[in-house]
Amino acid sequence: MHHLRSLTAAVAALLLLVVAAFADDAQLSITSATGEHRFTVEVVDTNETRAQGLMFRKELAPDAGMLFDFKESRQVAFWMENTLIPLDMLFVKEDGTIANIHVNATPLDRTSIPSAGPVQFVLEITGGRSVELGIVAGDKVVHDRIAGL
Numbered sequence: 584m585h586h587l588r589s590l591t592a593a594v595a596a597l598l599l600l601v602v603a604a605f606a607d608d609a610q611l612s613i614t615s616a617t618g619e620h621r622f623t624v625e626v627v628d629t630n631e632t633r634a635q636g637l638m639f640r641k642e643l644a645p646d647a648g649m650l651f652d653f654k655e656s657r658q659v660a661f662w663m664e665n666t667l668i669p670l671d672m673l674f675v676k677e678d679g680t681i682a683n684i685h686v687n688a689t690p691l692d693r694t695s696i697p698s699a700g701p702v703q704f705v706l707e708i709t710g711g712r713s714v715e716l717g718i719v720a721g722d723k724v725v726h727d728r729i730a731g732l
Contacts, residue, residue: 611650611706611726613673613681617717621646622708626728628652637707638665648708652728659705660697663688669710673718674698679729681722684713704729 613620656677672685683699687710
């Protein structure tokens with residue numbers, strides 16, 4: 584009976600660690616001259632989930648976003664095909680520094696929106712939100728997946 588209780592406690596502790604790890608993955612903050620700005624994000628890190636992105640969504644909360652993790656630093660480009668809401672795209676280097684921001688990408692537009700050099704992450708947030716919060720290139724993104732070198 585004692586072994587069963589110990590095993591149950593160990594399994595419960597492990598489950599809490601797993602839940603905590605997933606919960607942390609959803610939290611992101613940006614440190615800028617205007618303060619710390621927190622977002623709840625969905626992380627996409629496979630070819631399939633990155634290709635889907637925020638397509639066909641009809642809304643995005645002001646404190647929500649999607650973090651694209653390319654798992655390596657490289658040149659990337661996005662477009663807005665099948666994307667119904669305007670978005671700000673923050674192109675983020677592997678150390679968390681914002682390389683460039685494309686503000687208010689036009690819904691349904693097929694024009695390529697490139698990063699300014701190699702990046703590992705792209706954060707998509709509600710269109711115009713980066714300007715509203717005073718977030719600019721050079722600001723730092725903090726997230727469990729970002730090394731913060």
